Amino acid sequence: MRLESPLGRALGHGSAKAGADHWIAQRLTAIGLVPLGLWFAFSMTSLQHGSYELVAAWVAEPLNAILLILLVVTLVYHSMLGLQVIIEDYVHGALGTLALIAVKFVHVILAVAGFYAIVVTSMGAGQ
Amino acid sequence: MAHSDRPLSPHLSVYRWQISNTLSIVHRMTGFALSIGALAFVGWLVSIVAGYDAYSTVNQLYGSIIGVIALFGWTFCFFYHCCNGIRHLCWDIGKGFDKRSAQQSGMLVIAAALVLTAGLWAVVWTG
Numbered sequence: 001m002r003l004e005s006p007l008g009r010a011l012g013h014g015s016a017k018a019g020a021d022h023w024i025a026q027r028l029t030a031i032g033l034v035p036l037g038l039w040f041a042f043s044m045t046s047l048q049h050g051s052y053e054l055v056a057a058w059v060a061e062p063l064n065a066i067l068l069i070l071l072v073v074t075l076v077y078h079s080m081l082g083l084q085v086i087i088e089d090y091v092h093g094a095l096g097t098l099a100l101i102a103v104k105f106v107h108v109i110l111a112v113a114g115f116y117a118i119v120v121t122s123m124g125a126g127q
Numbered sequence: 128m129a130h131s132d133r134p135l136s137p138h139l140s141v142y143r144w145q146i147s148n149t150l151s152i153v154h155r156m157t158g159f160a161l162s163i164g165a166l167a168f169v170g171w172l173v174s175i176v177a178g179y180d181a182y183s184t185v186n187q188l189y190g191s192i193i194g195v196i197a198l199f200g201w202t203f204c205f206f207y208h209c210c211n212g213i214r215h216l217c218w219d220i221g222k223g224f225d226k227r228s229a230q231q232s233g234m235l236v237i238a239a240a241l242v243l244t245a246g247l248w249a250v251v252w253t254g
Contacts, residue, residue, distance in 0.1 A: 082162065
């Protein structure tokens with residue numbers, strides 16, 4: 001038995017000293033995703049009837065490739081931060097920990113795969 | 128540290144459903160849906176670098192009825208999450224946080240998301 005009230009245990013511990021960086025990163029990636037997302041969404045409307053060669057050439061355009069890489073990196077980071085919060089809110093215990101690890105792995109894979117695909121397509125392997 | 132007997136906050140059952148909390152949970156649900164969409168996005172990029180056959184398969188899948196329904200859904204999720212995200216960013220710098228402004232901006236977000244989704248797909252279907 002502890003001769004300490006719950007209040008007494010909590011007092012003086014301060015904040016967890018973490019979390020502000022998560023909050024800020026979520027906002028900064030959000031700001032970046034507004035123009036990048038809108039650009040991508042409307043770009044897709046002009047590619048809908050495109051042949052394979054045309055789509056690959058579109059990805060290989062320097063400006064498109066750079067914006068696509070920025071989009072993949074920003075999107076994956078933002079998605080990872082968002083899913084982390086959802087899991088922390090709804091999934092508890094060991095399952096929650098496993099889910100958090102799985103989410104990180106999947107997002108790193110997505111970032112690497114997306115980056116690889118854009119760069120290699122840009123270098124002409126897709127044509 | 129799971130204390131299941133502790134009271135939970137927020138106390139969902141005491142709230143009347145209103146626009147603010149509805150838009151809040153929809154923001155989270157659309158964010159989750161967009162994380163799934165990130166898989167489709169990176170899958171599309173990888174199919175391009177993988178070559179003509181892989182791209183054709185993915186293109187056929189995304190062009191199927193289920194694919195188009197999913198893409199339509201992701202389009203709405205994106206525009207909603209984007210517009211409501213801007214609303215959240217405004218709140219973060221202390222703008223529009225009073226009840227009346229929050230309700231008005233909420234209605235504006237719904238309208239903007241619907242108009243942008245309809246606009247983008249109008250371009251797709253007439254293009």
